[in-house]
Amino acid sequence: MFTFSNVQYKDILKIEKLTFQDKQIICLFGESGSGKSTLLKMLNGMLTQDSGKIFYKERLIDDYDPVELRKKVVMLGQDPVMFQGTVRENLLFGLKFTGKSEADDSKLKELLKDLRLEKNLEDDADQLSGGEKQRVAFGRVLLMEAAEVYLLDEPTSALDEETETKVMSVFTQHIKREGKSAIFVTHSKEVAEKYADQIIYMNEVLANEEISE
Amino acid sequence: MNNMLDITLLQLISAYIFIIILLAIVRWRKIPREKEIIIATLRMTIQLVLVGYLLVYIFENENWIYSVLVITVMETFAVYNIFKRTKKEMNADLKKIIAVAMVSGTLAAFLYFNFIVVQFSPWYDPRYFIPIAGMLIGNSMTGITLGVSALIEGFSSRKKEVEAALMLGATPNQASQGIVNHAFDSAILPTINSMVGMGIVFLPGMMTGVILSGAGPLDAIKYQIAIMLGITGSVSLSVIIFLYYGYKTFFNKRAQLKL
Numbered sequence: 001m002f003t004f005s006n007v008q009y010k011d012i013l014k015i016e017k018l019t020f021q022d023k024q025i026i027c028l029f030g031e032s033g034s035g036k037s038t039l040l041k042m043l044n045g046m047l048t049q050d051s052g053k054i055f056y057k058e059r060l061i062d063d064y065d066p067v068e069l070r071k072k073v074v075m076l077g078q079d080p081v082m083f084q085g086t087v088r089e090n091l092l093f094g095l096k097f098t099g100k101s102e103a104d105d106s107k108l109k110e111l112l113k114d115l116r117l118e119k120n121l122e123d124d125a126d127q128l129s130g131g132e133k134q135r136v137a138f139g140r141v142l143l144m145e146a147a148e149v150y151l152l153d154e155p156t157s158a159l160d161e162e163t164e165t166k167v168m169s170v171f172t173q174h175i176k177r178e179g180k181s182a183i184f185v186t187h188s189k190e191v192a193e194k195y196a197d198q199i200i201y202m203n204e205v206l207a208n209e210e211i212s213e
Numbered sequence: 214m215n216n217m218l219d220i221t222l223l224q225l226i227s228a229y230i231f232i233i234i235l236l237a238i239v240r241w242r243k244i245p246r247e248k249e250i251i252i253a254t255l256r257m258t259i260q261l262v263l264v265g266y267l268l269v270y271i272f273e274n275e276n277w278i279y280s281v282l283v284i285t286v287m288e289t290f291a292v293y294n295i296f297k298r299t300k301k302e303m304n305a306d307l308k309k310i311i312a313v314a315m316v317s318g319t320l321a322a323f324l325y326f327n328f329i330v331v332q333f334s335p336w337y338d339p340r341y342f343i344p345i346a347g348m349l350i351g352n353s354m355t356g357i358t359l360g361v362s363a364l365i366e367g368f369s370s371r372k373k374e375v376e377a378a379l380m381l382g383a384t385p386n387q388a389s390q391g392i393v394n395h396a397f398d399s400a401i402l403p404t405i406n407s408m409v410g411m412g413i414v415f416l417p418g419m420m421t422g423v424i425l426s427g428a429g430p431l432d433a434i435k436y437q438i439a440i441m442l443g444i445t446g447s448v449s450l451s452v453i454i455f456l457y458y459g460y461k462t463f464f465n466k467r468a469q470l471k472l
Contacts, residue, residue, distance in 0.1 A: 044380055048467055066468040071382035081377035084391070094381035137377075144381065 001149065001181055002043055007052035012038050015052070015205055025175055026183045027192040030202025036185040037078060040151045043183065044075040071098055074144050075151040080137035080158070082128065087112075088121035091139050098146045111139045114170045116163050131158040138167060142174060150175065152184040156191065168195050218425075229254070268343065277337035284323075284346045288316050291354040298358050301365040304471075306462040310455060311357060318451025319346075319353045326443040348419065348440055349447040352404060356448035357455050360400035364456065367392030368463050368472060375470055385464040393456050400452040404445050411441065 004018040013035040020026055028036045041047040042054060045066040054061045061069065074094065083093055091108055103111075108121055115135040119128070125136060138155055141147075155171075156164040172195050175182045186192050192199050232254050239246045271279045292312045296303070303311075323346055327333065333341040368375065371392055378388035411417060412434075419440055423433035465471055 045467060046376065046380060046469055048469070062467075067382055067384050070380060074382060075380035077373070077377055077380060079373055081373050083374060083378075093378070097378075097382040097384075097387060141381070 001057065003055040005053045007049045007054055009038055009047065009049050018205055020183060023179055023181055024197045025172055025195060027196035027199045028183065028185045028202060029192045029199050034202035036202055037153050040075060040153055040185060044073050044151055045069045071146060073149045073151060074141055074147040076137055076141045076153060076155055078153040080133040082125040082133050085125060086121060087119050087123045087125050087136055090125040090136050091143060094140045094144045098144060100146055103143055115139050116166050134158045135167060148180060150182040154185055271339045275339060280337035280339050280342045283343050287346060287350045291315055291350050294354055295358050295361060299361045301362065304462055307459055310458045311361060314451050314455035315353060315357055318454050319350050319447050322443060322447035322450055323349050330439055349443060352444045353447045353451040355403065356400040356452045360396045360452045360455055363396035363399040364392065364459055367395055372472055379468060385468050389460045393460050397452060397456055401449055404448045408441055
């Protein structure tokens with residue numbers, strides 16, 4: 001799905017060869033500062049490498065229109081960002097860029113239940129706690145059904161273990177059921193081992209070791 | 214027009230007592246503003262005296278070149294003033310857009326105002342041309358200054374929101390919609406507020422001037438209404454031109470935030 005060839009970004013990242021397989025849940029695991037977030041941002045076109053090539057589906061990422069690429073390869077950043085408005089508006093925020101029909105309330109309520117979020121759709125999103133915001137941001141991405149790949153940067157860092165398990169299960173089931181791909185970053189080895197089909201260790205990537213598939 | 218009361222030099226000097234009072238207050242309150250107050254008063258006085266003599270010359274020697282020259286100087290000064298009054302750092306592209314928006318927005322409003330609304334003749338008559346241009350340019354300058362600050366501030370304080378939207382496939386236009394709308398709102402609010410208070414809270418400068426020069430209040434009001442509408446048009450036009458192109462300077466060709 002993604003292939004890296006001699007990619008360098010400042011002093012942060014240098015990757016000789018790296019391939020991400022299609023229809024897999026892949027975890028990037030590593031210390032903070034090891035370039036995990038930088039790598040995700042490059043896949044999403046939010047950062048451009050200084051040198052080298054990155055391919056998505058055998059086509060150079062630089063040849064894609066960046067906005068069109070991001071609709072296919074959606075990313076959820078490290079800090080859950082809430083936009084001014086209600087929980088409903090925040091959940092639907094990503095959908096409006098895809099031009100697809102809006103999700104109805106029953107679907108949104110179902111989603112809140114899946115995310116173990118006992119909130120009303122009319123609630124002010126700004127009043128939510130850190131963990132609640134993280135789940136709304138997660139839900140926002142899950143609703144974007146036109147996406148082919150989901151990039152998630154520490155999506156469950158603010159959640160307790162029980163909620164994390166529930167949310168990650170819902171997410172992984174969704175990915176498998178829809179035949180999509182996901183690449184997520186985590187600090188937690190447990191989360192990595194439990195939910196990923198493949199774990200990529202950043203220290204191996206940076207040392208340019210052959211990545212086992 | 215000729216029954217205006219003349220004030221003597223001594224009477225004029227006596228008005229400076231208000232500045233002395235202001236200086237006494239800031240000294241008493243230990244507010245370090247004395248230097249600026251003195252400089253501002255001196256500048257106001259010298260600039261107005263010079264402009265007075267300049268206008269006497271221009272009014273006596275009506276020529277389209279003088280009128281065009283004056284509006285050019287005004288536009289240049291206004292653009293320079295926006296750069297100076299904006300405390301935040303600006304990139305070269307943003308500066309170019311400020312200049313283009315300022316000049317094109319005010320000129321478009323000015324031409325409509327002169328040729329359609331007031332229809333004075335000859336078109337360069339300095340008695341109309343210069344004060345009307347001054348009011349449109351001055352107000353648009355304030356509007357764009359507010360707009361620039363709000364835009365830069367918006368991108369720096371709401372950077373994460375913009376990035377989060379981009380990551381989900383928003384275009385730079387969609388991702389900065391909230392910031393641009395807020396900047397437009399901040400820029401035109403003073404103009405809207407001044408319309409609300411007009412005639413009740415204060416009598417605007419132009420109307421006061423027309424009344425002082427001996428014209429009837431109803432004539433003064435007609436001019437004032439027209440000029441307020443012209444100002445509103447000029448401010449909104451120049452600000453929207455600035456914002457429409459200005460937000461784009463915060464993104465590169467790969468639709469990435471430059472900050």
